[in-house]
Amino acid sequence: MPEELAWVAPEGSWASSAARRRNMQAIRSRDTTPEKLIRRLVHARGLRYRVAARPLPDLRRTADLVFRPTKVAVFIDGCYWHGCPEHYVPPRTNSGYWSEKVFRNIERDRDTDRRLREAGWLVLRFWEHDPSDSCAQKIADAVISRRTGPPGP
Template sequence: MPQKEEWIAPEGSWASSAARRRNMQAIRARDTKPEQLIRRLIHAKGLRYRVCARPVPELRRTADLVFRPVKVAVFIDGCYWHGCPEHYVPPKTNSGYWSEKVLRNMERDRDTNRRLTNAGWLVLRYWEHEPSQSCADEIAATVISRRNL
């Protein structure tokens, strides 16, 4: 009978199993379904934008949508990774690591908001569970109103 190989995590990995590692590697950092839907809706309104771009080049943070001429940066945050108050559920395995990671993400989001605001940008943040049409409508209205200033 063949022996079952013991799974050993690669160095630096916090994955608790090979299956968990595959699952975590499959999570997208960009081009998520909510992002794509909002982008399509905004594009249909005739607005153009940069995708996954740094609003401020010297700041190593990327926004999901960037409207450079009017200085609007849009973020569509995942409920788990950014600690949504409605949908975040603490993990059952390796909870210390993942909970700390989410807290760091939340702190980085606040820092990003502060830095971009100080640089003259308007930051718009939406949760992935929010209705895409209402997000797109609000983004378009904001960009259009800032164009007319």
């Protein structure tokens, strides 16, 4: 193979090969199939929301659905990237790097939950394998409950 056609990992690249790099770049961070399905079901229940928005402007993290008036942040977590206790399978190649990355994601998720709760937000987290109808119903119930608030005196 001519040298100019050989794949060379960019400086500091995490990719172990050109194929792995393409595969990792193709993974979506938003608009996944589970997210779109849940959004469609929540929208059909008459609720409106922001997509991939920051619940707190000074926090560089986004929730999958954000209901600002009621302060509800929804996250639909992928089993691999967020370490699902049922479905996470440690990688066979470069396992140290990827396992550490997933561990950091889990820590960041817990930190995000804590910061949002401290700011008065309700955080709802679902796994990508959770039934979409059930997730949408829980989201709708939470938003409507926070909209109406506790009964008055």
